[in-house]
Amino acid sequence: MSVVGVLAFQGDFSEHIAVLHSMHVPAVEVRSLSDLSKVGALIIPGGESTVIARFLDETRVGKEIVRRVLATPTRTLPPLFVYGTCAGAILLAKKVTGKNAPRSLKLIDLTIDRNAYGTQLDSFETNIRVKGIREKIPVSFIRAPKITRVGKGVEILAEHQGVPVLVRQGKVLVGTFHSEVRDDARIHQLFLKIIKAS
Amino acid sequence: MFRIKNSVGSDLARMLKGGVIMDVVTAKQAKIAEAAGACAVMALERVPSDIRAQGGVARMSDPALIAQIQKAVSIPVMAKIRIGHTAEARILQELKVDFIDESEVLTVSDPFDHVEKKQFKIPFVCGATNLGEALRRISEGACMIRTKGEAGTGNVVEAVRHLKLIKGEIAALKHMKPAQLKTYAREERVPLDLVLNVRTAQRLPVVTFVAGGIATPADAALLMELGAEGVFVGSGIFKSSDPKRMAKAIVQATTHFGDPVKVMEVSRGLGAAMAGLEVSTLQTRMQERGL
Numbered sequence: 001m002s003v004v005g006v007l008a009f010q011g012d013f014s015e016h017i018a019v020l021h022s023m024h025v026p027a028v029e030v031r032s033l034s035d036l037s038k039v040g041a042l043i044i045p046g047g048e049s050t051v052i053a054r055f056l057d058e059t060r061v062g063k064e065i066v067r068r069v070l071a072t073p074t075r076t077l078p079p080l081f082v083y084g085t086c087a088g089a090i091l092l093a094k095k096v097t098g099k100n101a102p103r104s105l106k107l108i109d110l111t112i113d114r115n116a117y118g119t120q121l122d123s124f125e126t127n128i129r130v131k132g133i134r135e136k137i138p139v140s141f142i143r144a145p146k147i148t149r150v151g152k153g154v155e156i157l158a159e160h161q162g163v164p165v166l167v168r169q170g171k172v173l174v175g176t177f178h179s180e181v182r183d184d185a186r187i188h189q190l191f192l193k194i195i196k197a198s
Numbered sequence: 199m200f201r202i203k204n205s206v207g208s209d210l211a212r213m214l215k216g217g218v219i220m221d222v223v224t225a226k227q228a229k230i231a232e233a234a235g236a237c238a239v240m241a242l243e244r245v246p247s248d249i250r251a252q253g254g255v256a257r258m259s260d261p262a263l264i265a266q267i268q269k270a271v272s273i274p275v276m277a278k279i280r281i282g283h284t285a286e287a288r289i290l291q292e293l294k295v296d297f298i299d300e301s302e303v304l305t306v307s308d309p310f311d312h313v314e315k316k317q318f319k320i321p322f323v324c325g326a327t328n329l330g331e332a333l334r335r336i337s338e339g340a341c342m343i344r345t346k347g348e349a350g351t352g353n354v355v356e357a358v359r360h361l362k363l364i365k366g367e368i369a370a371l372k373h374m375k376p377a378q379l380k381t382y383a384r385e386e387r388v389p390l391d392l393v394l395n396v397r398t399a400q401r402l403p404v405v406t407f408v409a410g411g412i413a414t415p416a417d418a419a420l421l422m423e424l425g426a427e428g429v430f431v432g433s434g435i436f437k438s439s440d441p442k443r444m445a446k447a448i449v450q451a452t453t454h455f456g457d458p459v460k461v462m463e464v465s466r467g468l469g470a471a472m473a474g475l476e477v478s479t480l481q482t483r484m485q486e487r488g489l
Contacts, residue, residue: 010237011215051237181209
């Protein structure tokens with residue numbers, strides 16, 4: 001199995017690594033172009049999207065993610081699959097609305113409203129039903145963004161109160177919640193299944 | 199089994215990891231901090247070094263100032279209350295700040311008790327100088343712990359001391375027998391199940407940052423290497439000669455602490471860090487407030 005990288009500039013990257021380790025999946029922290037070149041899949045964790053965006057730009061890791069997701073894979077350039085959670089969802093969306101929105105990588109045809117639920121007082125936890133997964137999954141929404149538009153070709157895998165919260169387009173999977181903080185591996189398994197099936 | 203009651207609050211603390219939380223006293227400073235890559239700002243009227251220099255009673259900041267800062271930035275906004283001041287905490291909850299710091303940097307308001315934090319939805323971060331103190335705050339409901347260090351000194355020695363003490367005491371739990379663990383829990387006035395949780399996990403059950411005296415990118419890198427999960431910088435940024443650059447450099451050093459080349463590059467030509475103070479000659483030791 002190819003190595004899964006977790007972008008480790010800022011945020012809950014160690015929670016994602018712990019989940020991958022619990023599944024016996026080799027996982028590494030990614031902070032540079034050289035780290036990125038060693039992985040076939042990447043998780044962009046929760047954290048502050050403004051902070052992570054700065055690092056993506058400065059290290060040029062952001063540009064390289066875009067190049068590898070969009071390029072036709074060859075033997076020397078393996079495909080890159082990406083899963084973004086919360087801040088990661090913001091950074092992958094085509095369009096970001098809301099105050100002081102960071103520049104995103106525009107890899108999935110979505111409009112996402114940053115901090116749309118409000119402040120920490122509006123953060124909440126719940127259980128969500130995900131397409132293809134039998135039991136509900138415990139997740140938390142922390143100062144979460146809201147997906148306000150889904151483009152053609154984007155598949156909705158889960159909704160909460162009529163709003164899409166887990167969506168996929170091609171090699172990109174995006175969720176606005178955190179399952180990794182509840183030590184749940186099922187969304188990560190789904191991500192690996194997408195990779196295997198392609 | 200021990201469980202954190204405010205799980206959503208401790209989740210927010212996890213999202214702050216690997217980041218730098220900066221003290222700001224105006225909306226303009228808050229914007230500078232956000233642009234430099236702060237993962238949150240601490241809104242207050244005076245930074246610790248000014249509180250130290252000016253003396254008098256230090257209280258919660260004016261809600262109008264905190265509201266201006268909330269309006270200016272999109273990242274989480276924290277604010278401080280005096281130790282034990284439940285009414286100040288209620289005001290901050292009404293203001294919808296994202297995190298409350300029950301802080302020894304302000305004057306203590308209750309000589310007996312800290313705030314009973316479990317009744318609040320807003321998460322709390324509290325300072326600690328050792329494991330017992332950290333566990334007392336966690337059992338009161340704190341969702342995040344930071345070292346106290348010695349705020350407003352620009353001297354990192356106390357933050358290093360507190361982080362190493364906490365880590366050392368956690369490691370020492372491993373070698374304690376059941377009867378010793380019971381005695382430890384009783385003497386420290388903390389629940390035994392919390393002690394047992396920490397003994398097994400070999401870490402605190404909440405995110406642990408460092409604070410107090412961090413003044414340079416190298417200070418941040420030192421503490422991250424010692425196992426801190428993130429950094430609070432108080433006076434260190436806006437009391438330096440070039441706050442914008444200092445803020446960016448500390449953010450870089452916190453993320454890339456394991457890469458000495460990066461830390462060296464961001465440390466070059468930074469200008470003067472804040473003036474420092476020797477801890478042994480201080481009149482006020484803030485870390486001794488609220489044990």
